[in-house]
Amino acid sequence: MLKGKIALVTGTSRGIGRQIALTFAGNGAVVYANARKEGSLDSLTEESKNMNGKVMPLYFDVTDTDALKNAFIRIKKENRKLDCLVNNAGIMQDALIGMIDKKTIHDVFETNVFAVMELTQLAARIMIKQQSGSIINLASIVGINGNKGQLVYSASKGAVIAMTKTAAKELAPQNIRVNAIAPGMIDTEMFRSIGTEKTTERLGNIGMGRLGTTENVAKTCLFLASDLSEYVTGQIVGVDGATII
Ligand SMILES: NC(=O)c1ccc[n+]([C@@H]2O[C@H](COP(=O)([O-])OP(=O)(O)OC[C@H]3O[C@@H](n4cnc5c(N)ncnc54)[C@H](OP(=O)(O)O)[C@@H]3O)[C@@H](O)[C@H]2O)c1
Numbered sequence: 417m418l419k420g421k422i423a424l425v426t427g428t429s430r431g432i433g434r435q436i437a438l439t440f441a442g443n444g445a446v447v448y449a450n451a452r453k454e455g456s457l458d459s460l461t462e463e464s465k466n467m468n469g470k471v472m473p474l475y476f477d478v479t480d481t482d483a484l485k486n487a488f489i490r491i492k493k494e495n496r497k498l499d500c501l502v503n504n505a506g507i508m509q510d511a512l513i514g515m516i517d518k519k520t521i522h523d524v525f526e527t528n529v530f531a532v533m534e535l536t537q538l539a540a541r542i543m544i545k546q547q548s549g550s551i552i553n554l555a556s557i558v559g560i561n562g563n564k565g566q567l568v569y570s571a572s573k574g575a576v577i578a579m580t581k582t583a584a585k586e587l588a589p590q591n592i593r594v595n596a597i598a599p600g601m602i603d604t605e606m607f608r609s610i611g612t613e614k615t616t617e618r619l620g621n622i623g624m625g626r627l628g629t630t631e632n633v634a635k636t637c638l639f640l641a642s643d644l645s646e647y648v649t650g651q652i653v654g655v656d657g658a659t660i661i
Pocket residue numbers: 426427428429430431432433450451452453456476477478479503504505506507508527554555556557598599600601602603604605606607
């Protein structure tokens with residue numbers, strides 16, 4: 417489904433981003449897989465070895481503007497194009513109202529919002545020239561509905577949703593599509609960080625009675641990256657198994 421396509425996926429050292437990179441490579445894409453820590457993509461690269469596409473590790477922190485620019489210079493130099501950007505890297509830091517410090521607000525917005533703005537601009541510059549492209553942002557169900565203890569995180573994902581809709585409007589005339597995925601509760605380290613007790617408690621809020629898998633999210637991402645969704649833009653696609661928050 418992605419044969420010949422060039423994609424950049426951020427935050428692929430684990431969880432949803434790792435699975436998106438594997439799914440894209442399995443479908444023929446050349447995937448520039450980003451992670452912060454040198455060597456943290458060794459197993460991903462190994463696992464993708466016999467796939468139709470390939471994984472190219474690209475180490476940088478999404479909050480480092482100079483590193484972002486260099487990454488795009490490299491992608492442009494090596495391919496002359498970029499078909500898909502997946503803004504997946506994200507952090508979650510929860511605290512109740514009254515207990516939130518300024519560093520938390522800054523850190524969460526720097527990764528979840530400011531970096532997405534910068535990456536979107538850098539990708540759009542290449543995509544405008546080629547008059548095509550798909551940008552996919554990882555939002556969250558809590559960016560739509562809110563959630564106790566997640567004032568900062570939910571606001572950051574709400575910003576991602578607003579950004580997705582605005583970018584979709586602005587870039588549609590250039591044939592660039594911008595969509596977001598709003599996962600519910602997906603079985604990753606991020607979700608498990610809330611603790612076993614809360615995880616069990618929250619299972620009761622999922623209509624389908626189970627946590628989502630990284631594959632569930634990656635398959636939706638594949639659809640949005642591929643030409644199957646060629647007339648889909650500005651959409652926030654829930655992947656939540658009928659979760660109530
Ligand atoms: N899991 C869920 O239930 C859920 C629900 C809704 C939305 N989401 C969203 O889906 C996305 C992926 O979540 P996940 O559950 O897979 O999370 P995860 O398991 O915590 O993985 C997050 C990934 O982002 C990377 N990352 C964080 N900060 C980064 C930075 N500054 N630069 C580069 N990479 C960075 C991490 O790399 P390191 O190894 O370097 O830390 C890691 O690879 C996030 O945007 C999250 O908000 C997840």
